[in-house]
Structures are given as C-alpha cells and as structure tokens.
Amino acid sequence: MEALILAGGRSSRMQGTDKPSAVVDGMSLVDRVVEAASFCDTVVVVGPSDAAPPRGRPSVLHAREDPPFGGPVSAIGAGLTAAQADTSDSTDIVLVLSADLPYVSGRELRELVHALEQDFSLDAVFGVDSSDRVQYLVGAWRRGALERGVATALRSSPPGDGRGPSLRRVLPDAVTTMHLAGIDDVDTPDELADARGASVRPTVARARFLLDRRVRPLPPRTVRPAESLGGTLAAPMIAAEPFPAFVTSAMDGYAVTGDGPWRLDDAVVVAGDTATVALAAGHAVRIATGAAVPVGASVLRDEFARTDTAGVLHRRDDAPVRDDARRIAEDWDVGTALAPVGTAVSPAVLSAALSAGVAHVSVRPAPTVRLVITGDEIGDDPHPVAGRIRDTIGPVMPIYLRWCGFSVTEVVHCEDTAAAFDDAVAGTGSPPPDVVVVIGATGGGAADRLSDALVRARGRRIVDGLACRPGGSASVSVLPDDRIVVGVPGNPYAAVSTVCLLGPALACALTGRPAPQPVTAELAADVTPATVTRVLPATYLGGGTWACQDSVRTAHLAALIGRDGLAVITPEWSPGDRVEIVSLPQR
Structure with a gap:
C-alpha cells in the first residue's frame, strides 16, 4: 500500500505562510499526515525539497512534480513514479492526500482503505468533511484506475498549461464517498488560527478527542x-x-433411540464418561446434563417422560416431540x-x-504506569512540621488509575530538582512504563519543573492545559519513544478529577479500545453557572437523577466521601440540561 502526500501547492490564500510546514499541536501539517499514513508500505511526499522527508522519518520518499507548482495531477504522477521505483510489488491501493490536514489520523485513512477493500466494484473512495464537502485529496484509489486517469488527464492538458489539469478529470466512474471525522483541511490564515486555537486549553471533550487521535496504541x-x-x-x-465439541445432553433425562416406547437399560451416562455407550433401537438409558449422547440417540428430558408398570419408558402425551441434545457446533x-x-x-x-x-x-495489556509524587514539602510524617505536608494522594491515586484501566507498577517521590525530574520523566526500569503520571509541578510556578523536563526529553504536548476547573494546568505529552507523560495538578481533588476525566480516554487510546461514550444524567437542583467547565462531586439520588454540590475545596478528598461520581458542568449548561457524570471507584 502506498500513500502520496501532495505538499507542492503555492498556498496562495495563506498570505505567505507555507501550509505544509505550519505547526499545529507541536507538529507540522505535513508531519501530521505522514504520521497518519505511516501504516502504508511506502509514503511519498511530493513538493519542494524542504517539505520532505520530515525530520526523524528517513524512510519517507521525496518527489517533485515537473514543472514545479504544476498542479495536483502532475504531483500524483510524480508520486506514483517515485513509489513504483521504490518497490517491485504492484500495489493495488494508493492513498492520495493533501498535506494540510491538522486533525487527520490513521483511523480515518484505514477506514477509506477498508471501504475500498470491501467493494471490488469501486475504483476510489473519498472522504467527506464536516462541512459536507468531498475531499478529493483524501482518497483511496485502485492504482490502475489512478494511473490511467493521470495519464489521460496529462495527455489532454494543453501544452504550456502551468497549472495542469483539474483533479476532477482524473476521477473514475466507479467511486463512492464516506463521512469521516478529522479530515477538515486548512486553506486560509483564519482556518490555521482556528486549528491552533483548538489546542490551547481545550475542553474536556476536545482533549479526549486529541488523545484518541494523537496517541499511538501499544504494540500487541x-x-x-x-x-x-x-x-x-x-x-x-x-x-x-x-462448541459443543461433541453431542451433549442439555438436560437430565434419557438417551433414546427410535420413536418409542423404549426399553430402559441399566446403564447411566454421566458427564465426564469417556466410554462409548452403544444403544440399540428402541432402547433408552439414563443420562445427565453435560454427558455425551450415544451415537444415533436423542434426549428426552425428565419432565417429558413417564414409565409404565412394566418399566417401559414413554413420552408423556402432553409433551412436545423434541430433542434436548445440543449438537456439535450449535x-x-x-x-x-x-x-x-x-x-x-x-x-x-x-x-x-x-x-x-x-x-x-x-x-x-493494560498500560503500565509509573506514578511520580513531586514536591519537597511532601512526606509520610503523620504530624508534619510547618512547611511540610503529609502525602494524601500517593496512597490512593493507584486505585483511581486502575479504575481508569491502567496497571500501576511503581510509586516514587521526586525531589524538586532538574535532575530528579529528568529521571522521573525517563521512567527508568525494565521494561520502562508505558505512562508516567506526575502529580504536581504543572502550574508554572517557581518549583514547577515538569515543562522544562519535557523540553529536555523532547516531549511533544498533545494536551496543553484544560478549559476546566480544577485541572486547568493538566497536560499530556508524548516522548520520542511514544511513551506518555501525564501531568496533573498537585491538589488531591484536582489530581483525582483530572485523572478520572482523561484517564479512561488515554487508556483506550493506548489499547486500541473504542473511546468511551460519556454518560449523562439530570440534576435534581440547579448549580451556579460559570464561564469555564467545573467538575463537582455528585451523588446518585435514584430514578436517573443526581445532585452535586455547588463548590468544592481541592486540597483534600473529603468532598468525595459518600459521592458516587463527578458532574461535568460546562459553560453552556442551563437548568434542565443533562450533564456528564464520571463514575468514581467506591473501594
């Protein structure tokens, strides 16, 4: 399978900004598309020499349309030539993609490929974006149809036409479209600003979306x-x-041959018997649930049977005529x-x-977690002196992490030094953890060293803050080796609420499980509106109704005593609206 990424346009509407190199969520647009297409055998970026291969991806091929800026059809032709030179295989499916897709992931591209693989009558499948626009540069093609269309379009193009033929002239007849999330492109500076702005203090829903799209699943x-x-x-x-692997009795009763009545033999067949029981025509034996039914026999359950004074077995007159044996592969x-x-x-x-x-x-497997508790002020003394506090979150956070789907393998304390934070983020161990969860050091204060440690580790932010309270300083970053670093606020309530809001989505992304769907409910009483999402302790009242307290102290977990969940109150909420409820572990 091949992917051709077209990065050679003039970006004429971008007011001097080179679209492929524009950065969103810490990654250039062309890098984003290359990453999404990384499941393909061959990836070719077609455009100027500075467009590809992206840094750190030496396997990505580079090609240039002739003449430069000669249009998408010429670019596709150049990409096909480069891909064919790189492999001796005759690849059947080719992805053709633009380099200006800030939200695309491998999931959407695999859906295109799957749709084409499932219908051999089709020559191409194209994505439809959120504005119902067909994206002809987000498509999966049969290589033969693409090669024929490109050759025909180029032959019919007038000599000296620097813009080249329209991509529509390449389209085959047998095509279909499918709506896909995450394939909106960027054509203007405003759209680029919107894409960048979406990653600044995202909503909880947006943060979960970013985790679903940006986190690579663990190797199986x-x-x-x-x-x-x-x-x-x-x-x-x-x-x-x-299953069953042999014919077995579904009920206690009799194994019988023929239509009856039957002469009852002395043998009894029970589950676990491996000896073969031969049963002559017109005879029956007792049989237990789960026992192997003799060859050629059927089962008459106890309540459908009777014996006469001579000991002959009969089917009751009011009993249905049926076989209570379970057949092989039933x-x-x-x-x-x-x-x-x-x-x-x-x-x-x-x-x-x-x-x-x-x-x-x-x-x-469940992603492994190294839990890091930060702060020189944290200790185990039950009666700490002024300036120090007892660790009240380290002993309980593993319970919440396991509830979210993680396996906590280590809990450590980190001193407030650059070297200690580097060691914490490195997550040393054999094997190293899949996720490092750092509690504290996220607010940007004097002792908050996580951001600097992530820069030194060449981490890339996926989620940089949350538009909610508490939890605004939370972050999720990916390291060059694909390990994840999660930073949550140091206040216990803020730490727990952040983990419960984002943890299940992160665990699902790492394991390839579908993203969990939010559970919503009605509130029994109104809460005070706010301009930012609030996460409040909630109690289930029965009948599908919940109650939540209107404010919370974050320095301890007393507010969660006797609570069943967390209510997520968004700024758009108004009385009568349903709210998301995040359940809490109770033990």
Missing part, C-alpha cells in the same frame, strides 16, 4: 488466554474448536469470531476463549 503481545485478563484484543478472537464452529478487535478481555471473554480451545490471543 501474543499470550495465553489466562494471561490476557484486563487487556484489550488486538486481533479478533477466533474459535479453534466447535453455538459456534471452528473459525467463528467470538470477540472483535478492541474488546476488553473480561472474565466472560476469558471463559469463552477456554470453551473455544483458543491457545493464544493477541492483546494490548
């Missing part, structure tokens, strides 16, 4: 089912054996997909895997 592992509990399936779980056959990709491995999934003879499953 192949493990035995018993070792997979708590993980997320990275491949469908496929049955290796049918529930599933070999090769049946029992659970799709992204399914959380629950006890039910584990049990089904064992029933289906699954020897190994591909999973992404």
Whole structure:
C-alpha cells in the first residue's frame, strides 16, 4: 500500500505562510499526515525539497512534480513514479492526500482503505468533511484506475498549461464517498488560527478527542488466554474448536433411540464418561446434563417422560416431540469470531476463549504506569512540621488509575530538582512504563519543573492545559519513544478529577479500545453557572437523577466521601440540561 502526500501547492490564500510546514499541536501539517499514513508500505511526499522527508522519518520518499507548482495531477504522477521505483510489488491501493490536514489520523485513512477493500466494484473512495464537502485529496484509489486517469488527464492538458489539469478529470466512474471525522483541511490564515486555537486549553471533550487521535496504541503481545485478563484484543478472537465439541445432553433425562416406547437399560451416562455407550433401537438409558449422547440417540428430558408398570419408558402425551441434545457446533464452529478487535478481555471473554480451545490471543495489556509524587514539602510524617505536608494522594491515586484501566507498577517521590525530574520523566526500569503520571509541578510556578523536563526529553504536548476547573494546568505529552507523560495538578481533588476525566480516554487510546461514550444524567437542583467547565462531586439520588454540590475545596478528598461520581458542568449548561457524570471507584 502506498500513500502520496501532495505538499507542492503555492498556498496562495495563506498570505505567505507555507501550509505544509505550519505547526499545529507541536507538529507540522505535513508531519501530521505522514504520521497518519505511516501504516502504508511506502509514503511519498511530493513538493519542494524542504517539505520532505520530515525530520526523524528517513524512510519517507521525496518527489517533485515537473514543472514545479504544476498542479495536483502532475504531483500524483510524480508520486506514483517515485513509489513504483521504490518497490517491485504492484500495489493495488494508493492513498492520495493533501498535506494540510491538522486533525487527520490513521483511523480515518484505514477506514477509506477498508471501504475500498470491501467493494471490488469501486475504483476510489473519498472522504467527506464536516462541512459536507468531498475531499478529493483524501482518497483511496485502485492504482490502475489512478494511473490511467493521470495519464489521460496529462495527455489532454494543453501544452504550456502551468497549472495542469483539474483533479476532477482524473476521477473514475466507479467511486463512492464516506463521512469521516478529522479530515477538515486548512486553506486560509483564519482556518490555521482556528486549528491552533483548538489546542490551547481545550475542553474536556476536545482533549479526549486529541488523545484518541494523537496517541499511538501499544504494540500487541501474543499470550495465553489466562494471561490476557484486563487487556484489550488486538486481533479478533477466533474459535479453534466447535462448541459443543461433541453431542451433549442439555438436560437430565434419557438417551433414546427410535420413536418409542423404549426399553430402559441399566446403564447411566454421566458427564465426564469417556466410554462409548452403544444403544440399540428402541432402547433408552439414563443420562445427565453435560454427558455425551450415544451415537444415533436423542434426549428426552425428565419432565417429558413417564414409565409404565412394566418399566417401559414413554413420552408423556402432553409433551412436545423434541430433542434436548445440543449438537456439535450449535453455538459456534471452528473459525467463528467470538470477540472483535478492541474488546476488553473480561472474565466472560476469558471463559469463552477456554470453551473455544483458543491457545493464544493477541492483546494490548493494560498500560503500565509509573506514578511520580513531586514536591519537597511532601512526606509520610503523620504530624508534619510547618512547611511540610503529609502525602494524601500517593496512597490512593493507584486505585483511581486502575479504575481508569491502567496497571500501576511503581510509586516514587521526586525531589524538586532538574535532575530528579529528568529521571522521573525517563521512567527508568525494565521494561520502562508505558505512562508516567506526575502529580504536581504543572502550574508554572517557581518549583514547577515538569515543562522544562519535557523540553529536555523532547516531549511533544498533545494536551496543553484544560478549559476546566480544577485541572486547568493538566497536560499530556508524548516522548520520542511514544511513551506518555501525564501531568496533573498537585491538589488531591484536582489530581483525582483530572485523572478520572482523561484517564479512561488515554487508556483506550493506548489499547486500541473504542473511546468511551460519556454518560449523562439530570440534576435534581440547579448549580451556579460559570464561564469555564467545573467538575463537582455528585451523588446518585435514584430514578436517573443526581445532585452535586455547588463548590468544592481541592486540597483534600473529603468532598468525595459518600459521592458516587463527578458532574461535568460546562459553560453552556442551563437548568434542565443533562450533564456528564464520571463514575468514581467506591473501594
């Protein structure tokens, strides 16, 4: 599979700004599209020499249309030539993408590819953005159709036409479109400013969206089912054996042959018997639930049977004529997909895997977390002197992190020094943690050293602050090795609320699980409106109604005693509106 990224336009409406190199969320637009297309075998960026290959991605090829600024059709032709020279394979599918997509991720591009793979009658599939506009430069093509269309369009283009033919002249007849999130492009300075502004103090919903789109899933592992509990399936779980694997009795009763009446033999067949029971025509034996049914027999359950004075077995006159045996593969056959990709491995999934003879499953385990408590003032003394405080969040935060879907492997204290913060962010260990959660040092004050440590570690911010209170100073960053660093405020209530707001979305992004859908409810009483989202302790009253207190002290967790969740009150809320409720662990 190939991806051609067109980065050679003049950006004529951008007032001198080079679109591909414009930075949004700490990454240039062309880098963003290259990252989204990184699942392809070959990626070609077509444009000026400074457009590609992006820094740190030496495998990305570079091509230039002839003449320069010769239009998208010429650029596609140059990209096809470069990609073909790089591989001897005849790739069937080619992605054609613009380099000005600040929100795109691999998920949307895979959806395009999947749609084309599923319908062999199609030559191309194009995305439709949020304004219902077909994005012809967000498309998946059959290579043959693309090559023919480009060749025909270029041949028909008048000599000396510096702009080249329109992309519409390349379009085949057999195409379809699909609405996709995250494919809005940037054409003007205002649109670029909007894209950049969306990443400054994002709303909770926007922050979750950024985590879903910007965080790479962890590499999958192949493990035995018993070792997979708590993980997320990275491949469908496929049955290796049918179920039932043999004809079994669904009820206590009798194994019978023929239409009856039946002569009752002395044998009794129970679950676990491996000896073969031969049953002659017109005969019956007692059989227990789960036992193997003799060959050629059916099952008559106890309540449908009667015996006469001679000991002969009959079907009751008022009983239905049916077989209470469960036949081989009645529930599933070999090769049946029992659970799709992204399914959380629950006890039910584990049990089904064992029933289906699954020897190994591909999973992404729960992300591991190193929890870092910062601050020289933090200690374990139950009666600290003035200027020092007892650690009241370190002992309980692992409970909240596990509730969100993480596995806490280490809890450490970090001194307020640059060297200590560098060690904390590095997350040393074998293996290193997937996530480092840092409590405190996020507010930009004199002792808040996390930002500097992230700069030294070459971390890139995904979420830089939250438009909510508490939690405004929270951040999520990705390091060059794809590990995640989460910074949350030091006040206990702010730390817990931030983790509960963003933690489940981050855990899902790392494990490839679908993003959780917010749960909403009605409030029994109004709260004071505010200009920023507020996160307030909430109690379930029954009948689908919740109550929340109107203010909260953040220096301790006393406000959460007896509370069932957190209510997320947005600035747009008005009396009668439903609000999001984030549940809390109770033990």
